[in-house]
Amino acid sequence: MIDKIARSVADAMSGIQDGSTVLIGGFGTAGIPLELIEGLIEQGAKDLTVVNNNAGNGETGLAALLKAGRVRKIICSFPRQVDSQIFDGLYRSGKLELELVPQGNLAERIRAAGAGIGAFFCPTGYGTELAKGRETREIDGKHYVLEYPIYGDVALVKAETGDRWGNLNYRMAARNFGPVMAMASKKTIATVHEIVELGALDPESIVTPGVFVKHVVKVDRIATEAGGFKKAA
Template sequence: MINKIADTIADALSGIEDGSTVLIGGFGTSGIPAELIDGLIGQGARELTVVNNNAGNGDTGLAALLESGAVRKIICSFPRQADSWVFDALYRNGKIELELVPQGNLAERMRAAGAGIGAFFCPTGYGTELAKGKETREINGRHYVLEYPIHGDVALIKAETGDRWGNLNYRMAARNFGPVMAAAAKRTIATVHEIVELGQLDPEAVVTPGIYVNKIVKIARVATQAGGFKKSA
């Protein structure tokens, strides 16, 4: 019987090795798998390459992972924000490597990995520092830069609902990079707020099929100060 439900975050994250490339979902603070990131800090893997749209916010989540010293390199589109002081300090002190990738390229490079595409030509970045050292080509009068896929050893993503086969759907903007990361990684771990019985998910609503998912873990919603619950993205 296929059952991809893990009892704990620690169980789901077991086996992540030093030097892994970790794809972490999220767009700013939307869809960040905070519980999995905290679990990864506790798990103790080091020398990681992290792929995310941003480079952390404030002192929690991805920023906390960076501050722990576990990350050797980050591949992202927006490393500098008003509250990205953890990354800023690490980068200025030469303690972390940065690969800056335009947002569309970032998504497409992971999509290419999941689709088995060896490389692709893209116009974004041509004539800039981002194209330095890369192969370029003129096609039909337009200049392109050769880009390669980004493969992950593991993807950490946040979904809304899942079943024991690992089928997932998402809530609004929390979907962001989750689907392409799940396809691009050798191993995908997802948190969900609800686990339903097989057949309860409308097949048309399944965004990430279970074939791309190895483990899911149910997490609680975040309580608000007013005593209710926040439908967190």
């Protein structure tokens, strides 16, 4: 019997190796799998390459992972913002490597990994510092830059609903990078707020099929407030 429901975050996070590439879903603070990031910190894997939309907010979530010294390199689109002090300090001191990727390119590079595409040409970034030293090509009078897929050893995503086969649905903007990251990784771990019986999810509404998911962990819904996070009443 297929049952991908993990007993705890710690159980789901076991086996993540030092040096892994970890794809972490989320757009800003929407859809960040906070419990899984906290579990990764407790699990202890280090020398990680992390792929995310940004480089962390405040002192929680991805910022806490950076602060713990577990990340060697980050690949993202928006590393700096008003509350990115953890990233700023590490990057300026030479303790963190950055690969800056335009957001559309980031999503497509991850999608390409899941789709089995070896490489692709994209016009974004042509003629800028981002294309320096990269292969370019003119196609039908337009200039393109060669981009390569981003594969993950592990993907950490936040979903809304799942079942024991690992089928997932998402809530609104929390969906963001989750589906493509799940397809691009060898091992996907997802949190959900509700686990339903098999057949309860309309097959036409399933966003991430269970074939792309290794573990599902049920977590309490949380609410943001000043000073951090708490369990919702």
